[in-house]
Amino acid sequence: MPESRLRVASAVLLALTVLNVPAAHAAGEPPVEVTVDTRAALAAVPETGIGANHAIWDANLGTDETADLLKEAGVRLLRYPGGSYSDIYHWADHTAPGGYVAPGTGFDTFMRAARRTGARVMVTANYGTGTAEEAAAWVRHANITKGYGVKYWEIGNEIYGNGHYGAAWEADDHPDKSPAEYARHVVAYADAMKAVDPTIKIGAVLTTPAGWPDGLVGEGDDGTWNEVVLSNAGSKIDFVILHWYPGAFDRAGQIPDMIHLVRQQIAAHVGPGSERIEIAMTEFNTGTSSNGATTQPGALAAADAYATLLAHGVFTVDWWNVHNGIGAVSEVAGHIDYGDFGLLSSATCTSDGSVCEPPLNTPFAPYYALQMMSRFARPGDQFIRATTDHAEVAAHAVRRPGGDLAVLLINSSDAPRSVAIRYSGFEPASGAPAVLSHVNGATGITASREGSATDRTLPPLSLTTLILRPASAESGLPGAPGQPAASKVTDTTATISWPAASAGARPIVKYEVHRQTGTGTEQLGETAGTSLKVGNLRPGTRYTVNVVARDSGGGVSWASPPLTFTTGTPASSSCTVRLSNESDWGSGYVGAIEITNDGEPIDGWTLTFDWPRTWQSLSSGWNAVWTQDGSRVRVVNESHNGSLPTGASTTIGFVGEYSGPNVLPAVFTLNGTVCTTR
Structure with a gap:
């Protein structure tokens, strides 16, 4: 990350009581229609989903207080040693020539704190001023000598920012700064590091669709950064690395296309077996230093983006940063925003001393967004599609292994919003659901059991999670069908196949194929077998489908993992x-x-x-x-x-x-x- 972006954004949080707003239409408007469809399954919630970045210039990186606060937020992955510092940091002597290294931030100290948090670790090996041998020695120290079992290793930070495309913020001592040279070294790093520990996973840096310098072709290159890196190093890597600073609070709707395009690039340029390559978002922040990145609007956007990224298969989303420092001070949504991109206050002041942040480690609003996410979507849950008909209300949902449902509702409006929630494939139990809520300015998440599972009013600028029990216990149902695959895809037809589901208390009599729509699902067909040709598809259209099994008593399984495919155009035309x-x-x-x-x-x-x-x-x-x-x-x-x-x-x-x-x-x-x- 560029140093100019390291010292940018946070917020003071003033305590407010949770608003007990009756379920009435806001300003006479009809209720927002929310649809939750259990047949529209998305990705499973990963163990490492909720992540954050640590930096070696943060003297509080290794403290027990910081570690415990991150644990309370549900952080499950911590990245080290911190953005662009990764490409000047030498782990063995704990130095970063040209940068500041705070005392008490060495790798072993970081690992002790990460273990106290209960988080897995992402280490960024020094590409810019380091060597493959240095990285391999780090793997040996971490996993052989110390037995830390560090699984995820990135090769460099934002290496495309090395001047090859004009802008230069990332250290890179290689005379050749092209993507081909980076890919060549990724191969060398992967070989050297996996020779020490073959179980580790290696990640390579990609550009993010629609983010600079994505799409650019540098002088002398055979393609874009992503095309060259994937073509030359794809066989050696296990995951790819994206960074995203959208600079606005309404960009979550772009995530499905962002991830789809990256998967297309991986498939096109790596070839057979490319499905093994995962996607990590190792730096993410919602705003800029002046638009409330750490007051409530930033928290709402953070929850929306985290949920959308994880639902589309990203295995970790890592907030920049745990501590950062004061930036441009402003007022956002009625509260002071300190222009600090951290989750926790650094207790720093403006250069003239006129404004200071709250006491050290005071949580900022996005901290509570991550905490809400960790309580809403737990590892092992499965995201299912939830949609709304209003731009200022977002919805996400997960299905839990025991049959419960959790629904996250985000009201980004500065007015209350009434919502009417419709469930497909799930009937909530009668009585009040469990409710988790965070409102503008609050210094914590409140828990209660009140209201209805189907009709509610959301407070302004709020996060609300409903945890719902099913009306009847789920037992004896079929297991979910396995991962579907598409073949013989034409402009109007496709054949969908899937591994058979395991029978429950009764035999399976048929499978149903459902396609996801903007408001739920529609059934494309059914069969007693494990393959179905679907028709009446539209040319050049992206489809996401799931398969469910139905038994002789009408019992329905959980939905299969999602399959996304795109129809073509006519094989022959005029x-x-x-x-x-x-x-x-x-x-x-x-x-x-x-x-x-x-x-x-x-x-x-x-x-x-x-x-x-x-x-x-x-x-x-x-x-x-x-x-x-x-x-x-x-x-x-x-x-x-x-x-x-x-x-x-x-x-x-x-x-x-x-x-x-x-x-x-x-x-x-x-x-x-x-x-x-x-």
Whole structure:
């Protein structure tokens, strides 16, 4: 992490009592509709999901008080030695030339504190000024000499920030700063480190979709950073590393595409067996030094992002940072924000001494977001889809092994919001549910048992978790089907197969395939076997499906793990379209569309396509007349290229803009006919 970003954001928390707001519509508005569907399963909650960063310049890194506070927050993974310091830190003599190393922050001290917290460890080996031999010696000290059993080892921090793309904040002494050189060293580090301990997992640094310098191709490179690193080092790594500082509180909706694009890149550039490679978000923070990163809005965004990332299979999300230091002071949501990116106060003051943070280790609002997350989603739970129809209310849900359900509701509005919750595949027990709540300015999470499982009013700027018992005990049900797979995927059909479920008290009579929608699920079909061909699919569309087993008494299993696949376009058509991303600068790109007429001669044509996401738009176009209406782009020929004999082609170009993960258009129609996309 750049040093300029190390000293940035926090908040003073003033005690408020939890608002006991009656279940009434806010300002006369209809209730927000929340849907929780147990058939729409997402990822399982990992052991290492809730994480945070420690830094060797923090003198409180190893204290019992800090360790105990992190344990109370439910932190299950701690990263060391801290952002960009990782690439100047030499573990053996505990030095970081050019940086400050606080006393009492050595590796063994860190490990003692991590064990007191009950957290696993992520170590970042020094790539910038270190060597593979130095990293291997660290593995030997940690796992052979000391028996710490450190499993996760990153190779470098934000190495793409070494000047190769212009900006330079990350130390890198290698004369060649290209992604190919980094990949070559990742292979050397992995070989040396795994020779010491073959059980460790090695992580390589990637760029985050829509985050600089993602999409850029450096001079002399064969592709983007991610393409080159994955192609050259993919066979040696076990996970990839993302960092995300969205700088705003409304970006969680971009996460599914972000993770999907990374998985696409891994599959495309690593090849067979790439599914073994996991994704870690080893640095994350929601805001900037002036928009309330550590007051309540930042806490709400933190909970939303943590839940969304974990639900989509990221195995750890690590908050930057445990302690950080005062930054730009402002007032946010009625409370002082100290511009500190830490979870806990560092008790520092502004340079003129006019404003000081609260006492050391006072928790800031995001601390309570992590604590709420750890109580809402426990290791072994399974995320299930929860949706709302209001932008200011987010919902997440997990199903627990004993049959209970937990629902996290996030109200980012400064007004109360009434919600009506509908459950599919689950009937809550009668009576008041257990409720966990954190409201604006509160210095803790309150626990109560009150209200309804289906109709509630959420306090302003609040986190609310409902813990629900099922109306009837779940016993004797079938086990969940295994991980589904897709084959024979066309533009309108796919064959879904899955490992059989284990029978419960009664025999299994059929399996049902459900696809996830924006408001729950819909059934695509059912079969007595373990394979089903589904039809009536839309070309160029991403589908996420689950399989459930039903027994002879009507009992339904838990949903299988999710399967995501994308349909293609027609194998043959009267037209073919090839879209190329000619050059990219991280917020826009030059696109080229080659249109080929494979049918009867054409005299005049209109090409249409839709932007897949709301954050994409047309900036300009050439060799045709380009217009955009909503998400639909309409392209009409010019006089010089309107005639296309059979087999003839024409190429048109455009500039596209984006402010989120850039999912390229996949479906094009020419004069009303869906083309084959190459």
